[in-house]
Amino acid sequence: MTVLSIENVTKRYQLNQKGNSTDDLRDTITRWSNSLFKPSKNKNTKEDFWALKDINLDVKQGDRLGLVGANGAGKSTLLKVLSQITEPTTGIVRVKGRMASLLEVGTGFHPELTGRENIFLNGAILGMQKAEILRHFDAIVDFAGINKFIDTPVKRYSSGMYVRLGFAIAAHLEPEILVVDEVLAVGDADFQKKSIGKMRDVSNSGRTLIFVSHNLTAVQGLCNKGAYLRNGELIKAGKIDEVVNEYVKTVSKFQLKQKWADPNEAPGNDQVRIKSISLTPNQEIVVDNFDTRTPLKMVFEYWNMMDNAELNVSIFLYSMTGECVFNIGDDAKIYQKGIVRAECNIPGDFLNDGSYYISAMIVKDRLAPVFFFEDALAFDILDYREGTDWYGKWPGAVRPKLITVNSVQKELL
Structure with a gap:
């Protein structure tokens, strides 16, 4: 009715x-x-x-x-x-x-x-x-x-x-x-x-x-x-x-790379400036689209304008609905003035199909954010399935292959 x-x-x-x-x-x-x-x-x-x-x-x-x-x-x-x-x-x-x-x-x-x-x-x-x-x-x-x-x-x-x-x-x-x-x-x-x-x-x-x-x-x-x-x-x-x-x-905004040649024109402040950030398939065969099997590699570079600065990078991966899938960071180290490079590897058979975006934060002294580079990258993960006739939406932001279920049949007493 x-x-x-x-x-x-x-x-x-x-x-x-x-x-x-x-x-x-x-x-x-x-x-x-x-x-x-x-x-x-x-x-x-x-x-x-x-x-x-x-x-x-x-x-x-x-x-x-x-x-x-x-x-x-x-x-x-x-x-x-x-x-x-x-x-x-x-x-x-x-x-x-x-x-x-x-x-x-x-x-x-x-x-x-x-x-x-x-x-x-x-x-x-x-x-x-x-x-x-x-x-x-x-x-x-x-x-x-x-x-x-x-x-x-x-x-x-x-x-x-x-x-x-x-x-x-x-x-x-x-x-x-x-x-x-x-x-x-x-x-x-x-x-x-x-x-x-x-x-x-x-x-x-x-x-x-x-x-x-x-x-x-x-x-x-x-x-x-x-x-x-x-x-x-x-x-x-x-x-x-x-x-x-x-x-x-x-x-959805598809953006796999951003790069700046001149630090004066790059996003940042008087302490750090973003040099580049990119996301590529971490495999020998180059593909145009990422699907649930594709391992990904993110490379993040920035100019450090501080002497003896204890810095680390914090990476945020969000689903397009705004939920944080994960937030990870590298170990804090002492850096002199120059270019700092950080990498993040996302394994294949981990993310579910859908749209995602990445933000990156540079942190000083393990506590104080120096610069937050929001919505730096955006990408889509396509669906891939085999051995099933069901093609409804797979729930969740991740669908890793973590377990193997072995069914054991017992005879009735």
Whole structure:
């Protein structure tokens, strides 16, 4: 059953206008009256910006839909349209059932009211009866971890307390559709873990979830469907793995080498300057593409402009979803002024297929970072399989060949 239908939805904003969203009624009336008697001298200052362009999407009951895309793609605008915070310029949104939204810290809270009062206020907004709210009250307070501050006005809450209480209310008052934006990033690791678990419980109970996050691992782990937005347009919708792969392909930057001949033009500072960094297949046969079997060799060179400096290099390998696969470093040594070279070998049959990038840090005295060379290299690892008929996505950032399983059959006694 379709619980959310988005038909030809567009959203247009006009830029370069006088006034802003924080203007009160008096400001708005003043600008309107002035426009009647004082024609604008700059009639061509308005510019249309299309935040959403002809979006069509259906969401079924029980679906866990992950929205992915770069900043400015239109994800938050779409959520605001779905939550009826803003009206679409054209198009129709049909919602079947109650929807609870957690889009920004403090959304739906009255700052002068206490946490207790805001729980009842939000429940009433969702159409809940007082008895229903009371039934979930203790669970909400316990989940949010604000027992000591439940009768304190929320204007005195920290951003973390705001988001914990807002999520607890939205998730526990049993809406048919739960909408959650990147706001969960405000919480600590323990709260994020609890929140992911709660959202999974919501979806397992047959309710519908719409989730936006830049943590693609969380999106893939939680959602079964996905929608990829780019510049306000829906690029792809379908199974979450297919949607995420399409998104990653478009943002992946393939860069295997950077080199500078003049230290004055190289990245760095007055202590060190980057000379070169490269990634090549560590094998006799030169290949154009790396796959899961390919051993890799990274070479990093930099100019050291310090005498008697104890230095070492720290290498970070990240998946394209932003998770650190590993961080390794060489032994610290005393170096004089000159060129320092470091190497890192990544064995074959270690990395899983996917997109990765490498950053390098030069460290002094085993503690103080001297220079952090971010996103220095970017590369893709292609899939390779033999002896299997299954070609679904292999989970994990690594898939090393470490063990051999020997099956032993025993006779029944």
